[in-house]
Amino acid sequence: MAVCTGVSVEHDSHHPHPDKHDQHFFDTFLLVFGILAAMAIGSYWIATAIANHDPGAYDRGGAVQERLIDRRLAPIGDVQIAGNSATQMATATPVAASAGNPVARTGKQIWEGTCSACHASGALGAPKIGNRTEWAPHLAKGLAVLEDHALHGYKMMPAHGGNPALSDAEVIQALEYMISQSGGARLLHK
Numbered sequence: 001m002a003v004c005t006g007v008s009v010e011h012d013s014h015h016p017h018p019d020k021h022d023q024h025f026f027d028t029f030l031l032v033f034g035i036l037a038a039m040a041i042g043s044y045w046i047a048t049a050i051a052n053h054d055p056g057a058y059d060r061g062g063a064v065q066e067r068l069i070d071r072r073l074a075p076i077g078d079v080q081i082a083g084n085s086a087t088q089m090a091t092a093t094p095v096a097a098s099a100g101n102p103v104a105r106t107g108k109q110i111w112e113g114t115c116s117a118c119h120a121s122g123a124l125g126a127p128k129i130g131n132r133t134e135w136a137p138h139l140a141k142g143l144a145v146l147e148d149h150a151l152h153g154y155k156m157m158p159a160h161g162g163n164p165a166l167s168d169a170e171v172i173q174a175l176e177y178m179i180s181q182s183g184g185a186r187l188l189h190k
């Protein structure tokens, strides 16, 4: 076991007694190996002693641990495969409908939810729904302009009626409902 393979031609000058050096290395190696082996055997012995002392504790703890790990690893939701009766929940449809996936609302419902705040009473000078006289000058601008103002705002009229939760399509639906009630139906059926 020559650990000193010096590049020098006269490497023996660094280690005048190569055999002695190898022997020393081997002794150290055996000592370290022995200590490691003793530690391994020792820890095995300690573990065995603890387990024998109260074997039930390990089984109980293990079962609880397993349940906790199962719970942590459990997926947040289950995959429901349509048409697969084994995985389909009876309540799948109502749950989906109530959880952020509402059934599409009508233009009237959207109008009542947002636009009515001003366009029912005429607040801020908004043209009142059903009032043809008030709506006439607005309707004269044409549908494209009204849509643009409903979406992006105009004077005291806030963009999306001030309700950012409404999609563009919902704002247009509400707009169409409002003008259809206010003498503007002809704009919608050209």
Ligand code: HEC
Pocket: 111, 114, 115, 116, 117, 118, 119, 123, 124, 125, 126, 127, 137, 138, 139, 141, 145, 146, 147, 149, 150, 154, 155, 156, 157, 158, 160, 161, 162, 171, 174, 175, 178
């Ligand atoms: C905070 C009050 C308010 C709400 C809510 C509101 N509006 Fe208005 N709206 C106004 C006012 C005020 C005007 C009049 C603007 C003007 O012509 O000076 C107006 C005017 C309009 C006009 C005519 C714009 C034009 O160019 O003549 C349309 C179209 C309209 N609103 C659509 C809607 C729709 C659709 C909603 C619901 C999504 C809505 N508004 C919600 C205040 C409101």
